[in-house]
Amino acid sequence: MAEDGREEITEDEAALYDRQIRLWGVEAQQRMRNASILLVGFRSLNTEVGKNIALAGVGKLTVLDPERVTDRDLGAQFFLRQEDVGKNRAAAAAPRLQTMNPRVEIVVDQEPIGSKADTFFTQFDLRIDNVCRLNNIPLYISAVHGIFGYIFCDIVNHTYIEERKVPQGNNMDPLVEITKLNTTFPSLSSSLARKWQDVTARTLKKRIGKVFFVTLLLWQFQSDHSRNPRPEDAETLAAMWAGMVEEKGIKEPSILDTHMIDIFIRMHDTELSPISAIVGGILAQDILKVLSGKELPIKNWFLYDGRDGSGLLHYISEGEALG
Known part of the structure; x- marks a missing residue:
């Protein structure tokens, strides 16, 4: 032991x-x-x-x-x-x-x-x-x-180490420099509460993309309706997305179009x-x-x-x- x-x-x-x-x-x-x-x-x-x-x-x-x-x-x-x-x-x-x-x-x-x-x-x-x-x-x-x-x-709250090789020259083997670091993580509720009014439409489309926002939409639907969405819920999801755009200050509403929502509805329970x-x-x-x-x-x-x-x-x- x-x-x-x-x-x-x-x-x-x-x-x-x-x-x-x-x-x-x-x-x-x-x-x-x-x-x-x-x-x-x-x-x-x-x-x-x-x-x-x-x-x-x-x-x-x-x-x-x-x-x-x-x-x-x-x-x-x-x-x-x-x-x-x-x-x-x-x-x-x-x-x-x-x-x-x-x-x-x-x-x-x-x-x-x-x-x-x-x-x-x-x-x-x-x-x-x-x-x-x-x-x-x-x-x-x-x-x-x-x-x-x-x-x-x-x-x-996580403590971890990073290793970095430091060249020594004169054909000597590099030294391994070990640094101990600490970082904290936000809670899920903090992450979901983020507003987006400070992020440009271009950045949203290029750096975040559709998967994050369609996941939030799915979670919101599940919370509101206690079930998974079905194809006939497309209009409800579109209306929910419009409300999310306004609430979160999303500058690029088209990041989730009806086609993307439809794909996600049909595939969300597929493995x-x-x-x-x-x-x-x-x-x-x-x-x-x-x-x-x-x-x-x-x-x-x-x-x-x-x-x-x-x-x-x-x-x-x-x-x-x-x-």
């Missing part, structure tokens, strides 16, 4: 994770070894995330999903089979997830997320809920909607394996980056548009300049 009561990496684990240890060091791998991660929902995106962080050697991975497997899940969730239809999604996928790395403790939870008390989440190093900020627990919110995807990251692989791979890598304490994580939005394969990183917070 380590001095703080956490388990140390064994010789077998050191051999298994040799390449990773060479990349980010023993201490970083030790933190992963003792990390406890919660994945809420186990559809296509979290399948990718779960696979990648299990392979990396996290200590404990809890998969929470109360839903049952449907035929639709089989098209994009590679841990499921035809015989799993009707079974709980997390329970059906867990044995195949376990084969990715038998050393990782896989826990299945079939209860709805809304039934959990706040104390349930304090055992995890990453989770999806506002209580994370009260307990200094990192938060990721991510989804794929057809050919679109996003990641929101709130690590609350495409290639999109999940891209967004899920980036999300898993960022989780490992946080656990390792190496380099700055996503701060604080990643927006993916599969129409042109573009992925944008943006810092969006209330009352702060666009990053």
Whole structure:
């Protein structure tokens, strides 16, 4: 056992994770070894995330999903089979997830997320809920909607190191300069409260794009109507967008035209394996980056548009300049 009561990496684990240890060091791998991660929902995106962080050697991975497997899940969730239809999604996928790395403790939870008390989440190093900020627990919110995807990251208060090679000249090997840095992240509510009157129409179109705003529109519809939009809701969404343009001071209303809204309505609940692989791979890598304490994580939005394969990183917070 380590001095703080956490388990140390064994010789077998050191051999298994040799390449990773060479990349980010023993201490970083030790933190992963003792990390406890919660994945809420186990559809296509979290399948990718779960696979990648299990392979990396996290200590404990809890998969929470109360839903049952449907035929639709089989098209994009590679841990499921035809015989799993009707079974709980997390329970059906867990044995195949376990084969990715038998050393990782896989826990299945079939209860709805809304039934959990706040104390349930304090055992995890990453989770999806506002209580994370009260307990200094990192938060990721991510989804794929057809050919679109996003990641929101709130690590609350994060300390990390950056390494920089300093040339020495005279054919000498460069020195590695290590700098310890600290950064804070805005809450989701702060990010969503941002006004846009200080941002030009050109900047909105070029730097933010449509994925961010159509995601906000989807969340607003879900909040107002307690369901997902359907094709017949196109006029309602258009009216909601007009209200959002006025409220947020958006100078380029055409950034979301009726065609984009229509595409999103028809695809928002569609899972495409290639999109999940891209967004899920980036999300898993960022989780490992946080656990390792190496380099700055996503701060604080990643927006993916599969129409042109573009992925944008943006810092969006209330009352702060666009990053």
